[in-house]
Amino acid sequence: MIPHPIHGRGAQSAAVPQRFGLSAREADGDWLDAQGGVDGPAPKLRTTVTEERARSILSFNRSPDIPFDRSINAYRGCEHGCVYCYARPSHAFHDLSPGLDFETKLFAKPDAARLLRAALAKPGYKPAPIAMGTNTDPYQPIEARYRLTRAVLEVCLETRHPVTITTKSVRVLRDLELLTQLARLNLTAVSISVTSLDPRLSGLLEPRASAPAKRLDALAQLAAAGVPAHVSVAPVIPAITDAYIEGILEAAAARGVQTASWIMLRLPHEVAPLFREWLGVHYPDRAGKVMAIVQSVRGGKDNDSRFCERMKPRGVWADVFRTRFRLACQRLGLNRDQPALDCTRFVRPEPGGQLRLF
Incomplete structure (x- = not known):
């Protein structure tokens, strides 16, 4: 167990990945003494952002487990710091830790909107909903500075291209006027993830995401605006x-939400040891029970990454959660109508950046 929990961050260590043969990073005694003593607290972690000059912005996939085939991630890493985030292992491709590096060493793609416009202008491009928030939250704190998500939404509105958003942040409301315009054309839907109703628990699991009550209020404002x-x-x-x-x-449901979904905890690659570490720090009394149930729904393993299996937990506990969710949705009238977004309005932009007039 770590003697000094790291407040304000989800991961409790750097947890450098070993699957790529990278060496582990450990602070030596001299460094610790310089920070105030071996037993003293570590210095406050600072978030840094590196601007990345990407060559493309649309990512395509053929996964049978997810309901979209393309996505945009204008950022890499996420300051929300959700300890359970399945996207953490992607930071290892930068020789960075899926632990604290994932939530403190971020990347931004300033050319996201320009790259999207260029992709949509290609003669062979066929529209389908673009998913935002699949590997990093599009409304994490640095969006206030970079406004890349907003720029992408503006391109989608200009080109009449459908787009979906998944977030844990009330910053989504800063773009409410854009989302309202997109919604009037049946071009958008917004999903907000709510993990618990306990702000203290949320602060431990997702330390820099919006509090649960604020997320629910954001859902109410979106629904009231017709989004x-x-x-x-x-x-x-x-x-x-x-x-x-x-x-x-x-x-x-009381706030006007009409559709809902649930996802069982997934612990791919380095997320499993990071989550075990988090349990040891914050819930040592039930860590064994939690992991026993997790393994029971994943065939005895921490995670099952196989296509057609990774999003389908199995076993008694999975059936219990699935049944509880289904019965609650039936009682509340959720998921009765789930209309598809409109892909027929798309207007291809000219390669130079202008939209076709005719």
Whole structure:
């Protein structure tokens, strides 16, 4: 167990990945003494942002497990610091830690909107909903400075291209006027993930994301503005957050939300040891129980990464969560109507950046 929990961050260590043969980083005694003593607290971590000159912005996939085939991530890493985030291992490709580096050493792609316009201008491009928020939150704190998500939404509105958003931040409301215009054309839907109703628990799991009550209020404002608002109960963490399934759905339905989904906790690659470490720091009394249930729904392993299996937990506990979610949705009238976004309005931009007039 770590003697000094790192407040304001999800990961409790750097946890450098070993699957790429990188050496582990450890602070020696001299460095610790310089910071105030071996037993003293570590210095406050600072967030840094590196601007990345990407050559493309649209990522395509053929996964049978997810309902979209293309996505945009204008940022790499995420300051929200959700300890369970399945995207953490992607930071290892930069020789950075999926632990603290993922939430403190961020990357931004300033050319995101220009690159999207160029991709949409290609003669062979065929429109389908673009998903934002698949590998990093599009409304994490640095969006206030870079406004890359807003710029992408502006391109989508100009070209009449459908786009979906998944976030844990009320910063999404800063673009409410854009989202409202897109919604009037049936071009957008916004999903807000709510993990629990306990602000203290949320602060431990997702330290720099918006508090649960604020996320629910954001859902209400989106729904009131006519923007299709979706609540994602994700992830469900057994013996930690599963008690809130029905409460989250009830609170969302009361605020005008009409659709909902849930996702079982996934622990790919370095996320598993990071999560175990987090349990040891914050919930040592039930760490064994939590991991026993996690393994019971993943065939005895921490994670099952196989296509057609990774998003389908199995076993008694999975059936219990699935049934509870289904019955609550039926009782609350959720998921009765889930209209598809409109792909027929798309107007291809000219390669030089202008839209075709005729």
